[in-house]
Amino acid sequence: xxxxxxxxxxxxxxxxxxxxxxxxxxxxxxxxxxxxxxxxxxxxxxxxxxxxxxxxxxxxxxxxxxxxxxxxxxxxxxxxxxxxxxxxxxxxxxxxxxxxxxxxxx
Amino acid sequence: xxxxxxxxxxxxxxxxxxxxxxxxxxxxxxxxxxxxxxxxxxxxxxxxxxxxxxxxxxxxxxxxxxxxxxxxxxxxxxxxxxxxxxxxxxxxxxxxxxxxxxxxxxxxxxxxxxxxxxxxx
Numbered sequence: 618x619x620x621x622x623x624x625x626x627x628x629x630x631x632x633x634x635x636x637x638x639x640x641x642x643x644x645x646x647x648x649x650x651x652x653x654x655x656x657x658x659x660x661x662x663x664x665x666x667x668x669x670x671x672x673x674x675x676x677x678x679x680x681x682x683x684x685x686x687x688x689x690x691x692x693x694x695x696x697x698x699x700x701x702x703x704x705x706x707x708x709x710x711x712x713x714x715x716x717x718x719x720x721x722x723x
Numbered sequence: 724x725x726x727x728x729x730x731x732x733x734x735x736x737x738x739x740x741x742x743x744x745x746x747x748x749x750x751x752x753x754x755x756x757x758x759x760x761x762x763x764x765x766x767x768x769x770x771x772x773x774x775x776x777x778x779x780x781x782x783x784x785x786x787x788x789x790x791x792x793x794x795x796x797x798x799x800x801x802x803x804x805x806x807x808x809x810x811x812x813x814x815x816x817x818x819x820x821x822x823x824x825x826x827x828x829x830x831x832x833x834x835x836x837x838x839x840x841x842x843x844x
Contacts, residue, residue: 649828650828652830652831654831659836660836661727661818661834661835661836661837662768662818662820662831662834663834664830664831664832664833664834667823667830667832673832705767705768707768707830707831709824709827709828709829709830710827710828711827712782712827713770713784713785714770714827714829715770716767716768716769716770717767718766718767719767719768
């Protein structure tokens, strides 16, 4: 099983600041098989990034993904009030599919 | 409106059963695989079960294999999760999600809001 470790656990920032979230895999998931999701309390998770760097439909361009192999990053260039949420990474390289534990941006 | 709506959660005793439902709307349901994912208190997201677009095949996470069964009815745009022999550790919010990709390279582009299952005596 591929373990995904997200850091930091919590990121305390202000609107307008840049957020950098890390996701590290216990083994390579190539440059293709990593996704990022956003979840707000009481809401459905939302797909942000797939293929490590492709934005999902309707996702603002302040969200960007990068990385390959075992190290991936989600960057929010300038935080908007609606971006304060929990973010999860997920690999889809092999079964079982797994998620990271999440990073809370507060 | 493109959406998934889960139902059927509640409080149940250990060892008992519960059936969750997920109603899909706004898209061609029969063209997509579907998944149940759960989020337990203090833990990360956990893939529970996936069913192919035509119901021909299923995949289960190790923690639920032999106890949970995923099924679908493409005529009703519904996907189900039959949960038997429930354990305290199955307590979680259960989400229905639409699957994108080909086995095993799946990610999830549409999610419901979830339904809470609490297993407690």
